Amino acid sequence: MSRLSRFRACPLCEAICGLEFQYEDERLVAIRGDAADPFSQGHICPKGNAILDLEADPDRVRKPLRRRGTEFEEISWDEAFAFAGERLAAIQHENGANSVAAYLGNPNAHHFGSIAYAPAFLRALKSRNIFSASSVDQWPHQVVMWSMYGHQFLLPIPDIDHCDYMLMLGANPMASMGSLMTAPGIAKRLKALCARGKLVVIDPRRNETAEIASEHIFIRPGSDALLLIALLQTLQRIGPARLDHYAGKLKDFDIALASIAHFDSELIAVRTGIGTAQVERIAADLYAAPRAAVYGRMGLSTQMFGTLAQWLLQLIAIYTGNLDQPGGIVPNDAIISLTGPGTARGHHGAWRSRVRGLAEFAGELPVSALAEEILTPGEGQVRALITSAGNPVLSTPNGRALEGALESLDFMLSIDVYINETTRHADLILPPVSSLTQHHYDLIFNAFAVRRVTRLNTPLRAQAEHERGDWEIFNALGAAYCEAANKPWTSLPSPEQMIAAGLKHGGSDITIDDLKAAPHGIDLGPLQPNLLTRLQTESGLIECAPSLLLEDLARLASDAFAPAPGDSLQLIGRRDIRSNNSWMHNAPRLIKGKPRHQLLMHPDDLAARGIVDGVDVRVRSAIGSITVAVKSCDDLMRGVASLPHGFDHRRAGTRLTSAATLDGASYNDISDPAALDAPSGNAALNGLIVWVEAAATPLKSMPALATQ
Numbered sequence: 001m002s003r004l005s006r007f008r009a010c011p012l013c014e015a016i017c018g019l020e021f022q023y024e025d026e027r028l029v030a031i032r033g034d035a036a037d038p039f040s041q042g043h044i045c046p047k048g049n050a051i052l053d054l055e056a057d058p059d060r061v062r063k064p065l066r067r068r069g070t071e072f073e074e075i076s077w078d079e080a081f082a083f084a085g086e087r088l089a090a091i092q093h094e095n096g097a098n099s100v101a102a103y104l105g106n107p108n109a110h111h112f113g114s115i116a117y118a119p120a121f122l123r124a125l126k127s128r129n130i131f132s133a134s135s136v137d138q139w140p141h142q143v144v145m146w147s148m149y150g151h152q153f154l155l156p157i158p159d160i161d162h163c164d165y166m167l168m169l170g171a172n173p174m175a176s177m178g179s180l181m182t183a184p185g186i187a188k189r190l191k192a193l194c195a196r197g198k199l200v201v202i203d204p205r206r207n208e209t210a211e212i213a214s215e216h217i218f219i220r221p222g223s224d225a226l227l228l229i230a231l232l233q234t235l236q237r238i239g240p241a242r243l244d245h246y247a248g249k250l251k252d253f254d255i256a257l258a259s260i261a262h263f264d265s266e267l268i269a270v271r272t273g274i275g276t277a278q279v280e281r282i283a284a285d286l287y288a289a290p291r292a293a294v295y296g297r298m299g300l301s302t303q304m305f306g307t308l309a310q311w312l313l314q315l316i317a318i319y320t321g322n323l324d325q326p327g328g329i330v331p332n333d334a335i336i337s338l339t340g341p342g343t344a345r346g347h348h349g350a351w352r353s354r355v356r357g358l359a360e361f362a363g364e365l366p367v368s369a370l371a372e373e374i375l376t377p378g379e380g381q382v383r384a385l386i387t388s389a390g391n392p393v394l395s396t397p398n399g400r401a402l403e404g405a406l407e408s409l410d411f412m413l414s415i416d417v418y419i420n421e422t423t424r425h426a427d428l429i430l431p432p433v434s435s436l437t438q439h440h441y442d443l444i445f446n447a448f449a450v451r452r453v454t455r456l457n458t459p460l461r462a463q464a465e466h467e468r469g470d471w472e473i474f475n476a477l478g479a480a481y482c483e484a485a486n487k488p489w490t491s492l493p494s495p496e497q498m499i500a501a502g503l504k505h506g507g508s509d510i511t512i513d514d515l516k517a518a519p520h521g522i523d524l525g526p527l528q529p530n531l532l533t534r535l536q537t538e539s540g541l542i543e544c545a546p547s548l549l550l551e552d553l554a555r556l557a558s559d560a561f562a563p564a565p566g567d568s569l570q571l572i573g574r575r576d577i578r579s580n581n582s583w584m585h586n587a588p589r590l591i592k593g594k595p596r597h598q599l600l601m602h603p604d605d606l607a608a609r610g611i612v613d614g615v616d617v618r619v620r621s622a623i624g625s626i627t628v629a630v631k632s633c634d635d636l637m638r639g640v641a642s643l644p645h646g647f648d649h650r651r652a653g654t655r656l657t658s659a660a661t662l663d664g665a666s667y668n669d670i671s672d673p674a675a676l677d678a679p680s681g682n683a684a685l686n687g688l689i690v691w692v693e694a695a696a697t698p699l700k701s702m703p704a705l706a707t708q
């Protein structure tokens with residue numbers, strides 16, 4: 001039997017590793033890291049291998065499903081599109097455009113057929129109720145880039161291969177593989193950094209990255225903005241700002257520095273748990289390092305002061321002369337750009353959510369508002385929901401309430417490949433064929449990579465007659481809906497044509513034929529300074545003191561110092577190398593071995609509550625409670641508990657045979673939709689106040705909700 005190899009980037013995480021797919025008689029039999037990929041150089045993680053499970057998964061939905069009572073029945077694609085188009089148009093006709101909402105989940109960003117095709121369909125709907133996983137993730141980054149540099153995606157990336165020092169907060173790339181920092185084989189890169197310089201990790205948990213880092217420092221959840229203020233104050237005492245590189249391009253830097261001058265460093269030390277001597281040492285190292293990168297991710301964004309923290313990181317990079325400099329933080333000038341003329345710069349507050357009045361950002365509303373927009377009667381109430389590659393029941397605040405809300409909808413359409421906690425509520429499920437059968441170009445992750453790279457991904461196998469790619473689904477939905485709603489519609493050309501046009505528009509001289517001739521991808525070299533010529537602010541300058549951010553300093557001053565209620569803990573999330581948010585627990589390869597769902601607590605916190613290691617505990621927030629096994633762990637700061645999200649797959653009506661064998665509870669059953677980072681509207685998932693006690697204890701011993 002002959003083996004044949006085909007090459008393609010992995011679609012599962014931001015690292016976009018090149019993979020080698022080995023076929024025998026057109027059957028996928030093995031997956032390896034592609035040693036010839038100049039960027040990933042053969043790297044693969046357990047998830048890359050689990051593509052074998054995903055492709056063969058008997059639970060995977062492969063034909064359109066329409067709900068009949070509590071069952072789903074297979075229908076044809078034509079029937080499915082016509083049904084969807086008619087229902088969406090009819091509901092809008094009766095209740096107005098905003099009565100149809102949409103939620104886009106994380107995998108959309110990994111599929112060209114979604115990211116490049118969903119927007120046209122959504123625009124045709126003309127609804128203001130568009131939501132996505134961005135508002136439980138990276139909105140603070142986008143709001144800061146939009147405010148300071150004039151474009152939501154003009155995002156400086158840590159140049160990890162060339163820095164001598166890196167300050168990392170709220171990230172765990174050893175498990176997540178890196179985020180807003182595409183860097184395949186990141187473990188090697190970080191170890192190289194530790195060998196030539198210093199990596200300092202600031203995190204309430206001594207996470208897997210802290211373990212390989214030069215230094216780890218605990219911080220109280222939610223207090224990073226205060227620490228960064230103390231750092232910036234200290235830098236000013238150490239030496240002058242290195243602003244030569246930004247001459248004539250900086251606006252209001254002095255105003256920004258003055259705005260944080262009144263914060264008391266002693267009080268900050270009490271709140272963060274990081275003493276002033278430690279702050280001075282970090283500041284001195286940062287200032288002395290020839291090239292230093294600063295980086296904050298999930299743990300920094302999804303907390304009460306995420307936007308301020310991201311802004312302060314940019315100011316620190318400017319102060320130390322590391323913004324837009326090799327070895328510092330530098331945007332990637334990808335050959336198909338997310339910025340520039342004709343792209344979506346972003347806007348803020350152009351409209352507000354109906355119930356709570358939350359501001360839109362870049363055309364979307366915070367997903368924390370979705371359940372209330374469905375449940376609250378009145379004009380503009382959401383009556384229909386479209387989900388695309390999203391599982392908001394497990395991924396967004398108070399998922400239980402959202403789950404109840406989904407039951408009350410008049411119509412729900414899910415573009416998804418599983419019947420899971422969210423899609424089981426759909427009236428219609430449209431399953432795209434494996435994205436590996438489609439042309440793909442990483443619009444997003446090439447633009448957030450630590451090197452300048454490009455690659456075209458060609459189909460691994462031909463698409464069968466009964467299969468539909470994401471792009472075909474969005475095109476057909478648009479056509480069916482517009483016909484029913486009597487609106488004009490033009491379908492977009494194929495991904496191959498769209499990618500070719502994108503390359504032409506990018507003006508790099510690289511054509512689609514060049515990319516076809518380089519199946520392992522092309523390396524275009526290290527990051528190069530480019531931010532100053534790409535600024536899209538109205539002033540044409542770096543806006544160091546945007547009013548949206550300065551206004552939030554008052555909230556920081558009043559709220560960030562508030563003591564946590566007595567005997568409470570602060571809950572934070574974590575990721576495991578074998579997980580992918582909520583949806584890869586159905587891959588048998590990934591769920592083998594030790595359990596990974598437990599609540600981690602410090603042994604002293606267990607002892608103080610008389611809780612024995614390993615028992616089931618009740619974790620209660622202002623929103624509700626969950627029961628989950630506890631595990632003693634001295635890698636956690638005292639007063640902090642850690643729980644991964646994306647568990648609890650035993651809900652009735654799902655079709656997740658392997659995932660349903662797992663124990664675990666959903667973090668988002670107790671996360672709070674009212675806890676928001678104010679300027680962005682991003683959910684503050686981390687730092688959630690909870691009480692923990694043995695599940696065997698009677699409920700009444702928990703503090704009354706009214707006291708919280």
Ligand SMILES: Nc1nc2c(c(=O)[nH]1)N[C@H]1C(S)=C(S)[C@@H](COP(=O)(O)OP(=O)(O)OC[C@H]3O[C@@H](n4cnc5c(=O)[nH]c(N)nc54)[C@H](O)[C@@H]3O)O[C@H]1N2
Pocket residue numbers: 104105106107133136137298388389390391392394395396415416417418420432434435573574580581582583645646667668671685
């Ligand atoms: N408590 C807590 N909550 C969190 C987080 C946290 O750290 N803590 N993290 C947040 C973050 S960063 C994110 S990005 C969100 C993620 O939030 P979501 O994107 O809503 O959730 P996922 O678990 O990624 O769900 C992905 C969905 O895509 C489907 N899917 C998989 N492959 C395909 C495909 O090829 N095509 C289609 N159409 N569908 C597919 C899966 O079946 C699943 O329904 O969760 C957020 N929620």
Ligand SMILES: Nc1nc2c(c(=O)[nH]1)N[C@H]1C(S)=C(S)[C@@H](COP(=O)(O)OP(=O)(O)OC[C@H]3O[C@@H](n4cnc5c(=O)[nH]c(N)nc54)[C@H](O)[C@@H]3O)O[C@H]1N2
Pocket residue numbers: 013014106137169170171172173175176177178179202203204205207219220221222223224297298299300303572573574575576577578579580581582686687
């Ligand atoms: N294996 C795996 N890889 C993934 C994913 C996955 O689910 N599994 N999800 C993907 C997605 S969608 C994303 S967005 C990325 C996220 O990638 P990362 O940002 O690296 O996310 P996490 O691994 O959740 O790391 C967040 C860290 O923040 C810490 N933290 C929590 N609260 C605070 C705080 O208040 N301050 C500070 N300083 N730290 C805090 C946590 O302890 C944790 O170590 O990962 C991606 N990659």
Ligand code: SF4
Pocket residue numbers: 010011012013014015016017043044045046047048049177184
């Ligand atoms: S690190 Fe990410 S891109 Fe690379 S193989 Fe693993 S899941 Fe795929």
Ligand SMILES: [Mo]
Pocket residue numbers: 106133137
């Ligand atoms: Mo994410």
